[in-house]
Amino acid sequence: MTLSGGNARQALSRRIIDTCKAMNASGINQGKSGNVSARFGDAMLITPSGVAYDALKPMDIVLQELDGVCAPGQLLPSSEWRMHADIYRNRSEAQAIVHAHPTFCTALSCRRESIPAFHYMVAVAGGVDIRCSDYATFGTEDLSRTMITALDGRKACLLANHGMICFDGDLDRALALAIEVESLARQYHHARQGGTPVILDDEQMTDVLEKFKSYGRQPRD
Template sequence: MNEMELRREIVAVAQTIDQAGFCPSKSGNVSARFGEGLLITPSGLPYAQTKPEDLIHLALDGTVLSGVRKPSSEWPFHVEIYKARPDAQAIVHTHSPRATALSCTRRGIPAFHYMIALCGGADVRCADYATFGTPELAANAVKGLEGRKAVLLANHGVIALGQTLAGAHTIVAEVENLAGQYLDILAAGLEPVILDGPEMERVGAKFAGYGKVG
């Protein structure tokens, strides 16, 4: 994929998550590795108006290599995740309604459904709170993502990473779905039956042979 194709795909994913209602008030951001750095969506520009040339090319130290707009205010956690996770080729961050609501309880998502395994492990953790756009938040996100492909950010939203943009998008959408189901169970005054570790390992192994999602 050349640079323009990658830019178009980033914009397409950003517009898709926006149309799904995952990015209220211009929140959220999307990036993908490019060369020795990354391409990331700009700050404050509505996704419906975003064009491929509006993306910013950053080095992994945060230096702007090209682009006339400001990068997303969350660029620190993008660069820190890419530095910590060689497997991550794309990152999608949203403020999707139900996952964000759950994050405000500072509660993760346990293995109440086998689809949790799509997120890379036996649960989706909720990372500790820190102010948006800070190194502290970046460090918390990296820690929460250890051994995982998705994490809730306390009182904030969701991060998903993938080997492709499509994979990261699939995971962030599934986190929203799972968070909604989990909230529905809790709202009914019930507690879900949690699948045990060996079962989640079996499911994870089946997913590994099922395709390249994520």
């Protein structure tokens, strides 16, 4: 049965909380940092600012319009709400967003380095590399703008001196993508310890991207 109204909001809010807890349990995020959202009609549901994930209740997840307007009586939304809102405004395919501070992604972002095509799985983010954005202060319009540029043609990017952000078609896939991007950042770090990794060229990655269009899809009954 399709849920509607308050029931739909509560159900999606619970899934957001579960995603937050899974994000920290996976090791890609720590404490109260990071944030999670999901598209909800023409608005979004997003984690509140400064509340421990284990303490969150469905009523704590903030319903916010994409222009930043929130109904009164709610907790304050994440300070990074602009990044989430701008992704939903600019990328119609985005249904859920995970922003985290994974160790290896963050280390690369502090060097202002993108993740090149050292491994074909880099294509999981939608392109031939995973870019790193320019730096801007957290929670600002400037950060949101540079993020959107880094996400052009991609579903994930690093945020300079900050962390990573990604989106996908639902919360499970967004979390899985975040975990995969951190795994790639870790592998890239280790690959460089013994020398310079061989980078796949654009033609090779184009072949991978074409294969990824049907990768992991099973025929429906």
